[in-house]
Amino acid sequence: MKYYLVDKLDNICGRVNSDRAENARHYFVGRKKIDESDFDNLWKVMSEEQYEAIQRASLQNKQYEWWKDEESYLDIDKP
Numbered sequence: 001m002k003y004y005l006v007d008k009l010d011n012i013c014g015r016v017n018s019d020r021a022e023n024a025r026h027y028f029v030g031r032k033k034i035d036e037s038d039f040d041n042l043w044k045v046m047s048e049e050q051y052e053a054i055q056r057a058s059l060q061n062k063q064y065e066w067w068k069d070e071e072s073y074l075d076i077d078k079p
Helices: 021-032 036-042 048-062 066-070
Strands: 002-007 012-017 043-047
Touching: 002 021, 002 048, 012 021, 021 036, 021 043, 036 043, 043 048
Parallel strands: none
Antiparallel strands: 002 012, 002 043
């Protein structure tokens, strides 16, 4: 199973194939060479399925209101 090292902005910083999440976390902590508490403050380890589910959910909740950007540069006389 694939596990991702994800930063606080949900960017993927690393990947590893592992049989368990604990093994993947141990690998990433060793790779970063920092204490486990500092590691937990900066990154999280997620399975590929968890990461994709979070990304899908955030895309569904994100609504872009394009008309608010449009009105700032349109050449229309406003009453």
